[in-house]
Amino acid sequence: MLSFPNAKINLGLLITEKRPDSFHNLQSCFYPVGWTDALELIPADTFQFTSSGLPIPGDDGTNLCVRAYESLQTDFDLPPVQMHLHKLVPIGAGLGGGSADAAFALRLINDQFNLGLSSSQLQAYARRLGSDCAFFIENRPVYCVEKGDVFEEIALDLSGYYLLLVYPNLAISTAEAYANVRPKLPAQSLREQLQKPIETWRDAVHNDFETSLFPTYPILAEIKQTLYGLGAVYASMSGSGSTVYGIFDAPPLVTNQFSNYSVWQGRL
Numbered sequence: 068m069l070s071f072p073n074a075k076i077n078l079g080l081l082i083t084e085k086r087p088d089s090f091h092n093l094q095s096c097f098y099p100v101g102w103t104d105a106l107e108l109i110p111a112d113t114f115q116f117t118s119s120g121l122p123i124p125g126d127d128g129t130n131l132c133v134r135a136y137e138s139l140q141t142d143f144d145l146p147p148v149q150m151h152l153h154k155l156v157p158i159g160a161g162l163g164g165g166s167a168d169a170a171f172a173l174r175l176i177n178d179q180f181n182l183g184l185s186s187s188q189l190q191a192y193a194r195r196l197g198s199d200c201a202f203f204i205e206n207r208p209v210y211c212v213e214k215g216d217v218f219e220e221i222a223l224d225l226s227g228y229y230l231l232l233v234y235p236n237l238a239i240s241t242a243e244a245y246a247n248v249r250p251k252l253p254a255q256s257l258r259e260q261l262q263k264p265i266e267t268w269r270d271a272v273h274n275d276f277e278t279s280l281f282p283t284y285p286i287l288a289e290i291k292q293t294l295y296g297l298g299a300v301y302a303s304m305s306g307s308g309s310t311v312y313g314i315f316d317a318p319p320l321v322t323n324q325f326s327n328y329s330v331w332q333g334r335l
């Protein structure tokens with residue numbers, strides 16, 4: 068069985084409180100985007116995990132695909148499988164790439180072996196693998212709260228817009244990014260801001276990680292400015308960085324602005 072774990076972007080990200088478990092409560096909107104890895108799972112005589120494409124830090128044994136298999140193996144007598152991941156989504160990019168691989172692995176195993184797990188049961192396994200993971204089980208636009216793993220409906224449809232993702236070949240650790248933020252309760256919820264026309268977002272919809280990361284990595288603010296210069300209706304960093312995205316109402320004319328970076332362009 069073959070699947071294509073896709074990335075996400077965050078439309079706004081407010082970090083509201085530090086939690087007693089040392090994680091943070093947040094408000095954000097997750098939106099799936101078309102930059103994907105490829106993940107294949109086939110039944111085999113012995114368990115094997117291999118990868119190609121972008122190098123993934125850490126041993127294969129700690130890969131989130133392997134951890135997804137192991138988490139189901141504790142409750143089900145799973146036959147061995149061979150999994151191959153072709154990694155294309157940049158790492159340490161704020162695009163949730165590893166989380167998507169884990170969630171898609173859970174879904175593939177559930178389908179391959181007819182485990183009959185519901186969406187909410189798969190989300191429970193996913194939550195244990197990472198805060199972003201549960202989103203990729205249903206993989207549709209949602210408003211998220213708490214650790215980013217509790218979802219609410221939001222009426223937001225950006226189909227028809229174009230997206231440009233710019234990864235400046237700079238990996239930012241999520242844990243480090245959280246360590247440097249100052250949580251604060253917003254005057255107005257992100258949900259209210261997102262319900263207004265996209266043309267108002269530039270001044271109203273913020274990613275709190277930009278405040279702490281832009282002074283350290285000025286290139287991120289420069290990319291954001293360049294995206295607005297290219298005509299973006301809205302531009303922002305995604306998640307804890309380092310990818311910066313622009314949303315456009317027509318395909319942007321990119322020449323050599325981002326020639327040293329990894330770029331993805333497509334429809335939302």
Ligand SMILES: C[C@](O)(CO)[C@H](O)COP(=O)(O)OP(=O)(O)OC[C@H]1O[C@@H](n2ccc(N)nc2=O)[C@H](O)[C@@H]1O
Binds near residue numbers: 091214242
């Ligand atoms: C920045 C976001 O991508 C926004 O969508 C996510 O909040 C990050 O989710 P993730 O990469 O799945 O993060 P996890 O693997 O769960 O956690 C990595 C580290 O980030 C910090 N962390 C993560 C999520 C959260 N709500 N509060 C936190 O403080 C913790 O230090 C944690 O040890």
Ligand SMILES: Nc1ncnc2c1ncn2[C@@H]1O[C@H](COP(=O)(O)OP(=O)(O)OP(=O)(O)O)[C@@H](O)[C@H]1O
Binds near residue numbers: 158307
């Ligand atoms: N399949 C995988 N793909 C990418 N990273 C993986 C994977 N499995 C484990 N990891 C580990 O997770 C770390 C970061 O993962 P990921 O790519 O999700 O971060 P990210 O792009 O910053 O996403 P986000 O901050 O939005 O969750 C890597 O440094 C790597 O050690």
